[in-house]
Amino acid sequence: MRIKVIFYISKLPILYRNRFMSLIKEALSKSDSFYKERLYPNKNAEITKITKPFCFSVFMPALREPKKEKIVIDSDFEVEDTVYYFPENNYISLIVSSSDYEFIVNLYNGLLESRVFKFFDEQNLILKRIFMLKEKKIETDSVIFKTLCPALIETKDEKPILPFDDIEKFNAEFNAIHDRILKDIRGIGLKRTLRFEPLKMKKQVVKHTLKGFRDKTGKPYMTFTCFEGSFKLSGDPEDLQMLYQIGIGLRTGQGFGMVEVV
Numbered sequence: 001m002r003i004k005v006i007f008y009i010s011k012l013p014i015l016y017r018n019r020f021m022s023l024i025k026e027a028l029s030k031s032d033s034f035y036k037e038r039l040y041p042n043k044n045a046e047i048t049k050i051t052k053p054f055c056f057s058v059f060m061p062a063l064r065e066p067k068k069e070k071i072v073i074d075s076d077f078e079v080e081d082t083v084y085y086f087p088e089n090n091y092i093s094l095i096v097s098s099s100d101y102e103f104i105v106n107l108y109n110g111l112l113e114s115r116v117f118k119f120f121d122e123q124n125l126i127l128k129r130i131f132m133l134k135e136k137k138i139e140t141d142s143v144i145f146k147t148l149c150p151a152l153i154e155t156k157d158e159k160p161i162l163p164f165d166d167i168e169k170f171n172a173e174f175n176a177i178h179d180r181i182l183k184d185i186r187g188i189g190l191k192r193t194l195r196f197e198p199l200k201m202k203k204q205v206v207k208h209t210l211k212g213f214r215d216k217t218g219k220p221y222m223t224f225t226c227f228e229g230s231f232k233l234s235g236d237p238e239d240l241q242m243l244y245q246i247g248i249g250l251r252t253g254q255g256f257g258m259v260e261v262v
Contacts, residue, residue: 001097001098001099001101001104001132001135001245002095002096002097002098002132002133002134002135003095003096003104003107003108003130003131003132003133004093004094004095004130004131004132004133005093005094005095005096005111005127005129005130006091006092006093006127006128006129006130007091007092007093007094007125007126007127007128008091008092008125008126008128009086009092009119009123009124009125009126010085010086010088010123011083011084011085011086011123012058012060012083012084012086012092013071013081013082013083013084013120014071014081014082014083014084014207015071015073015079015081015207015208015209015221016058016255017058017208017209017254017255017256018073018208018209018210018211018254019119019120020056020058020094020255021253021254021255023094023117023119023125024056024096024107025040026110026114026117027106027107027109027110027111027113027114028040028103028106028107028110029110030109030110030113030114031105031106031107031108031109031110031113032106032110035102035103035106036106038050039052039103050184051181051184051185052246052252052253053098053099053100053103053185053245053246054096054097054098054099054100054103054104054246054247054252054253055096055097055098055246055247055252055253055255055256055257055258056094056095056096056097056253056255056258057094057095057148057149057255057258058092058093058094058149058255059092059093059094059095060084060086060092061086061087061090061091061092063086063087063090064084064085064086064087065084065085066082066083066084066085067082067083067084067085068080068081068082068083069083071083071120071121072120072121073209073214073220073221074211074214076214077209077214077220078220079220079221081207091128095133095148095258097135097244097245097246097247097258098245098246099185099186099242099245099246108130111127111130112127112130114127115127135244135245136244136261137241138237138240138241138244138261139237140237141192141234141235141236141237141240142232142233142234142235142240143232143233143240143244143261144199144230144231144232144233144261144262145230145231145232145233145244145248145259145260145261145262146229146230146231146259146260146262147227147228147229147230147257147258147259148258148259148260149228149255149256149257149258150204150206150224150226150227150228150256150257151226151227151228151247151248151249151256151257151259152206152224152225152226152249152250152251152256152257153170153173153174153177153227153249153250154173154250155173160224160225160226161173162203162225162227163196163198163201163227163231164198164201164227167196167197167198170196171194171195171196174194174196174248174249175190175193175194177249177250178190178194178239178243178248181246182239182242185242185246186242190235190236190239191235191236191238191239192235192236192239193235194233194234194235194239195233195234195235196231196232196233197231197232197233197234198227198229198231199229199230199231199232200229200230201227201228201229201230201231202227202228202229203225203226203227204225204226204227204228205223205224205225205226206223206224206226206256207221207222207223208221208222208223208224208251208254208255209221209222210222210254224251224256226249226256230262233248243259244259244261247259
């Protein structure tokens with residue numbers, strides 16, 4: 001399932017993913033606090049890391065003006081970086097995709113219940129409209145995807161690996177990651193080995209921030225070496241459909257790896 005959410009806000013910092021993560025958590029809490037706690041358990045829970053059955057991507061107006069200015073991340077952290085200013089009466093879009101019907105329903109209802117969200121620097125995110133998007137059905141054993149936001153693949157020692165560096169090594173890591181993710185979400189790993197073939201791709205370095213990272217390192221943000229563009233992915237149609245719904249790679253619930261069928 002996919003929804004598109006239209007918001008009004010006059011500007012947006014380059015470090016925006018964590019803010020939309022908070023928005024999603026807030027909406028889930030308002031709609032069904034028990035569901036939110038299952039997906040985001042507190043630090044005292046027996047299991048604290050839950051694989052998220054969704055991905056999201058944010059789209060800004062094409063006409064935007066970047067400015068360098070102070071971004072207050074929280075009471076202890078601020079950084080000078082890019083903030084995008086939008087023309088008057090322009091909107092941003094949030095697209096969210098999930099394999100979990102309950103997640104989409106709770107998110108939808110929670111967003112409608114609040115409508116106005118305190119975002120950053122005294123800026124409010126104002127809900128204008130939510131509507132369902134038609135999800136494509138994958139019935140073949142290969143499909144061409146394009147990324148809607150950068151995707152992240154890392155080795156076990158957290159080193160980034162790109163599909164145009166060493167494709168065989170990349171495919172091995174790609175399969176290991178997605179076998180684990182699908183097993184966590186649906187109880188069954190990959191039904192068949194995936195084959196990733198890059199078509200038109202490029203490297204993209206992304207700045208991202210999380211409270212746990214800031215508390216642990218004392219740094220305001222981290223950087224990830226990602227990739228974006230189009231690629232062919234072959235495998236079992238059910239696996240391909242699931243990855244279309246939840247995104248590819250790591251940190252999909254943090255605004256990475258959303259794809260669309262070309």
